[in-house]
Amino acid sequence: MSLSDTQLRAINGKDYSGPAELADRDGLGVRITPNGTITWQWRFRWQGKPSRLSLGRYPDLKVAAARALIPEVRNALAGGTDPRLYWKHRTTKAGQPTIKDICEAFLDVRAPGLKPGTVATYRSAFNAHLFNAFPGRPIEDITLAEWIAFFDGLALQSRVTAGAMLKHIKAICNWAVRRQLISTLDVMMLRVGDVGSPSKVGDRVLTLLECGKIWRELDKSRATNSVLNSVKACMLTGARISELLNSSKQDFDLESMVWTVPSRNSKTNVPIRRPITPALLAILEQQWQLYGSKWTFPAPNEHKKPLGLASVNKLVREIRERMDIPHWRIHDFRRTLSTRLSEAGVLPHVTEKMLGHVLGGVMAVYNKHDWLEEQAQAYKFWADKVLGEVMGNVALL
Structure with missing residues (x-):
């Protein structure tokens, strides 16, 4: 039943023992205290949760005036704005947003x-x-x-x-x-x-000798296997570190030996398919055996959560300080893999797929091929070079 000014005048400023809230329409209603203070409120849902907005007090705000405000706050909500923030900005200078x-x-x-x-x-x-x-x-x-x-x-x-x-x-x-x-x-x-200055585009490309030194430094570290293996997997695959950290066991199809990065974990918002090579499989099996988590690289103290990037960056900083090589970042592994494989004759469309890039031009529209066999050959070549350098028995690319 809709409210009326006559009804509210009879309550305002008097002792009141009735319902604490009375509804009007369109989510509008009043809240009444035992001493008869009447406050208009509008009920709505924000991000799936029930919320309310105080619009003012009666009789300063009469029934017709309160109803006239509803389309305004509804429009704010429909536009993706929290009506409480909109109202705060609208009503007082002190309430303007910071x-x-x-x-x-x-x-x-x-x-x-x-x-x-x-x-x-x-x-x-x-x-x-x-x-x-x-x-x-x-x-x-x-x-x-x-x-x-x-x-x-x-x-x-x-x-x-x-x-x-x-x-x-x-x-x-x-x-x-x-x-x-x-x-x-x-x-x-x-x-x-x-x-200021725009962010710089990286140009650091590691040598195989430097990759081997980093791997050996990882083996000396006392960090947990989950952190160590995530960095090694990044070096071997050229994948974005976020793709590895957010990967779960179900993303790896051991029958077809294909790792699919789902679109939710992909920077390009499309799935990425890479072959699972023997070197990567060895890391995956060690992780699954050690932790028994649904996450491939779980957090050290909370196996129900994926490893955080902060832990990886901390390890990189620690080993970088101990090494006598020019400054490097974990993202440089991607540029290194692409550059070194290109030098070895791997075609650009293959390295682009290995990096998880979307091909440009007409190829992006019509060519959905992933070149998994060519990727697998390139990955094996790269892993052989890196692991050979780790063991100290390979010529430089």
Whole structure:
């Protein structure tokens, strides 16, 4: 039954012992305290969970005025904006969103459509550099001079980081403007070159001698097998480390000897098929025997979870500091495999499939072949070279 002003006037400001909540329509209703304080509220679902938004008190907000607000907050919800954040921004200057508010709203809306690793990367960057920037300040009140000073401070540590944070800020602010959470900001006029530098494209290609040294250093390490084997598998396959860490036993078909990276774990959002070579199989069998987990590389202390990238990066930093070779990263294994195999005559479309890249042009549309046999031959050649170098009995490529 719909509410009326006559009904609410009879309750307002008087002792009340009736139901704590009375419904109107379209999710609108009132909450009533024992002393007769009446507050309008709107019920809705946000990310699958029941939520409510307080719209104001009666009689400041009469029945007709409260009902007139519902299409507005419904439109915010339909546009992917949390109605509570929208209302906070709309009603008071003090409630205008901060950088942290906008970042969290962005993640709330975008996270369901992104890969977990991408969300984790966003959260890590926001937590490190943005959540505590200009605390409590409405984002629309931050001047361009203040933004420039902020980025200049980041650039003192790393110009690449400053440039990356500007790109994040501009993407988030554009998103917030499109959803009418904020107005256009002056910071959106800045370019990466104004405050920092773009990220560098890596060019490090390891030699076989260096690969052998890294493998032997891994064997000396006291890290857990799960961490050690993930780095070795990355060197042998040229796969993205995330593809290995998120792999489960069911991704490996031992009858056809094919490893399929499902689209949810693929950067390109399409499945990747690679042959399982004897060298990789040896690592897989050791992992499955040691841990008995559904994850190929489970976390050391929690076998129900996959190994985290932080553990791998920590190991790489530790062994890198002990080695007398130029700086390298685990991602360099991909460039190394592709370069060294190309030098050995392996065709580009084969190495591209080994790396999990999508072929360009017409081939991407019509050619769905994975060249598994050619991949297997190339992988065997590479593994023989690497393991031979580990044992010290192979000529350099």
